[in-house]
Amino acid sequence: MKFNIVRDQLLNALNDVMKAVSSKTTIPILTGIKIDVSTEGIRLTGSDADITIQTFIPTEKDGQQLIQIDETGSIVLQARMFNEIIRKLPTNEVEIEVTENYQTRIRSGKSDFHLIGLEPNEYPMLPEVSEENQISIPGDLLKSIIRETVFAVSTSESRPVLTGVNWKVTEEGLICVATDSHRLARRIVTLDNLPKDVESVVIPGKSLTELSKILSDSSTPVNIYMTNQQVLFKTEDVLFFSRLLEGNYPDTNRLIPETYQTTVQINGKELLQAIDRASLLAREERNNVVRFSTLDQNQIEISSNSPEIGKVEEEIQVQELTGDELRISFSAKYMMDALKSIDGQDVIIQFTGAMRPFIIRSIHDDSILQLILPVRTY
Incomplete structure (x- = not known):
């Protein structure tokens, strides 16, 4: 595997996927970032088993070449170290080459780093989420919904379901509610074409907070897909998966x-x-x-x-x-x-x-x- 990339593009993508990487994971390979290089571009994946973020950098965008790919392939590199190296490289041109036994060479200007990579096949697969029940929300509106509700989730693990925001599809629209049993925040959003099959899910507050940091302030739509266990937020170049919280969310209307x-x-x-x-x-x-x-x-x-x-x-x-x-x-x-x-x-x-x-x-x-x-x- 060998490619050259514009450092700023790689850093922007790393900033997004690093939000899902935790040093406290019990699965050693999840302290790494998976890099997949294909002829179309590069995918970076980071995960802590609860949140998985994947970003895509195309070989060219708006007529500008971002990546020159000499050889395709995959590697897992230690996330914190790789991120620090890329951040501190002296020029905006980066060459990354992987040779046998996942030996990885990162060159920029006069800097020449050698890292030991990990077997990419051991990295967990992306969660499976069917793209049938789709909700589409402009990015800036989704950011507002999160800001107006997520602060009221519970920080106590004694009732795990209250550490999330309840999203409920009703005839009124999408109702988003957070409560820690001392306060409650509710936002109702009227949207077209809401799916009939999704009634109620609870999205962890932590996931929504991290998602909010990735979302842009533009009105470009974010497509959202929900299953029983997972939710996927899909933007133009980012996939953001989060597990859902189990349990019945209390009926807050009576409050x-x-x-x-x-x-x-x-x-x-x-x-x-x-x-x-x-x-x-x-x-x-x-x-x-x-x-x-x-x-x-x-x-x-x-x-x-x-x-x-x-x-x-x-x-x-x-x-x-x-x-x-x-x-x-x-x-x-x-x-x-x-x-x-x-x-x-x-x-x-x-x-x-x-x-x-x-x-x-x-x-x-x-x-x-x-x-x-x-x-x-x-």
Whole structure:
């Protein structure tokens, strides 16, 4: 196997596949990256058994030659070492040659590295995913869906199914829900041609976070295929496989209140900044709690009190305030995460009393809903 490649192209592809390589794997060959060279181009594959990422670099793109292939073949090279070498090579021209016993030579400028490769046939096959039930989502929209939900997954392994985001195909569209049982994030997306055979899957939060780093901000569609155990996200030159989480995701619809006693309409950015300031004093406390109280004349107060440090109070003018007066306490972090996902827009917050979950929505967009459970402070 022998080829010359533009270093920048190889580095970009390596950056993507390295997201799937873990040094903690129990399968030694998975600490490597598989390189397959064909006459069409080069495929790089990285995997940690849960996530598998494969990228493709064509021999030429937009009339520019990226790779010159002298001899096809396959090799597995130690991922971290190979990535570091390519990153630090002195020129943009790289020549890679594999001789007998998988001896691999990497040359660039005056640098000449020799690496010992591994048997490529021992590298696991790609997961099998049928391409029948396809969902197509523009890349930038998929990125937004992940940003608006994934932060609310559970970090505790005591209920593994809650460490993922539930994707559910219904008549309303695609409903994406994440909850850690203290808060909930939901995004509804209306899409054409949703598959009838896929009802509900749970995609690990970790997988979606890594996928988001690979997705571009363009509206180029990402094709998504789901089976019982795997999901495949397919872009123009990347295949991203993830295993799905097993278990029944709880029915979260019943958590969302039907009626509200107090409604506040407020600038989301202003509220986020006030909670951020109040949390400076709350941060020392174990659960970082701030208090939200309604006042007269369309005003609310955000306050926090820490016996050892001091207290803070801040009044904010709101756009609209209706219903019963209210004092409620909640986690500053949860509220800030929710407001960040709505991206600084004006929000409506609807409360059902001091000890009941409350919801936050954007005024302009009904498809995003955040729900938070209050904290008992007395």
